[in-house]
Amino acid sequence: MYNLLITVAQLQAxxxxxxxxxVLDCSFDLMKPDSADQGFQTEHIAGAMQAHLDRDxxxxxxxxxxxxxxHPLPQRESVARWLGQMGIRNSAQIVVYDRNASQYCxxxxxxxxxxxxxxxxxxxxxxxxxxxxxxxxxxxxATTGQATNFELKAPLRRLVLTEDVVSQLARPTQTIxxxxxxxxxxxxxxxxxxIAGHIPGALNRPFTDNFTTQGFxxxxxxxxxxxxxxxxxxxxxxxxHHCGSGVTAVPNLLAMELAGYPPAALYAxxxxxxxxxxxxxxxxx
Numbered sequence: 001m002y003n004l005l006i007t008v009a010q011l012q013a014x015x016x017x018x019x020x021x022x023v024l025d026c027s028f029d030l031m032k033p034d035s036a037d038q039g040f041q042t043e044h045i046a047g048a049m050q051a052h053l054d055r056d057x058x059x060x061x062x063x064x065x066x067x068x069x070x071h072p073l074p075q076r077e078s079v080a081r082w083l084g085q086m087g088i089r090n091s092a093q094i095v096v097y098d099r100n101a102s103q104y105c106x107x108x109x110x111x112x113x114x115x116x117x118x119x120x121x122x123x124x125x126x127x128x129x130x131x132x133x134x135x136x137x138x139x140x141x142a143t144t145g146q147a148t149n150f151e152l153k154a155p156l157r158r159l160v161l162t163e164d165v166v167s168q169l170a171r172p173t174q175t176i177x178x179x180x181x182x183x184x185x186x187x188x189x190x191x192x193x194x195i196a197g198h199i200p201g202a203l204n205r206p207f208t209d210n211f212t213t214q215g216f217x218x219x220x221x222x223x224x225x226x227x228x229x230x231x232x233x234x235x236x237x238x239x240x241h242h243c244g245s246g247v248t249a250v251p252n253l254l255a256m257e258l259a260g261y262p263p264a265a266l267y268a269x270x271x272x273x274x275x276x277x278x279x280x281x282x283x284x285x
Contacts, residue, residue, distance in 0.1 A: 002119065003118050006123055007124055011130075011135075012135065020089065020093060021094075021095065022049070022086070022095070022145075023096075026105035027099045028054075036053070040141075043137045045127065045137065045138075049145075056082060057071070058072055058073070059073070067268050067269040067273060069276075070192065070244070070272040071245040072268075076152055076155075079114075079115060080115055080151070084148050084150040087148055089150065095122075095123055098127065099128060101215040102124075108120075114155050114156070115152055115153065116153025116154050157265075158265040158266070161267075162280075165274070174201075176239075176267075177249075178199065178203065178205070179206060180206065181206050182204055187283075199271070207249065211251075227255070237262055239261075240267050242269075242270040245272045246268035249266060
């Protein structure tokens with residue numbers, strides 16, 4: 001079972017063995033959402049299904065949303081139903097990837113853990129690594145398997161809501177980590193949300209710092225050393241990760257696990273919900 005990362009060679013070996021697999025392409029572009037469908041139809045890993053950030057990994061029906069922000073999480077039951085409609089069973093090893101340096105596929109990795117399914121892994125290096133190593137590609141629209149039932153189990157990752165973050169801000173032992181680019185964290189620019197800045201007291205670790213220039217996660221010893229510097233003696237078990245809308249925070253969460261830390265919590269509403277909630281403090285600098 002692969003439950004954090006999987007390499008191209010490991011995925012190809014599972015395919016050759018005829019293992020029960022479900023591969024999902026989560027490629028996306030925040031500035032051009034419609035391009036995700038075109039990119040998938042142009043090329044994707046043979047046998048892969050599509051997972052669209054706006055359609056599948058978020059809900060825009062407030063009555064079905066777990067949290068606020070730009071990409072609200074659907075209820076766990078809704079996500080399980082969608083996986084079942086895709087033909088994905090609990091017996092499957094699920095592999096998620098994108099062509100965006102794992103910027104979006106981590107969202108689905110976390111959601112599947114949240115449903116209680118541990119056998120889900122991110123394809124390290126994404127579509128680019130697959131192509132570089134001669135993995136087969138196909139074109140055409142998305143397809144799905146025969147509908148089945150995907151069973152919900154106890155969550156394997158922890159979700160926190162805005163009220164949880166508010167209640168814990170006063171605790172000197174609480175650690176909040178913001179995954180956005182440094183300029184957005186400091187409040188110098190804000191292209192997407194109504195207020196620029198960050199949650200008071202939050203640390204900044206841009207999610208891109210976890211990757212090599214080739215788009216792979218850095219070696220575990222490097223990640224361990226870097227995260228030790230970020231935490232600077234703070235208790236890793238108190239960490240809450242967030243970003244702009246609960247998507248790019250996940251590479252930070254995953255990187256900490258690769259470095260040997262226990263799973264941390266995710267504030268999925270993130271800055272997009274925080275900055276839209278009247279009365280909450282916002283810091284700059």
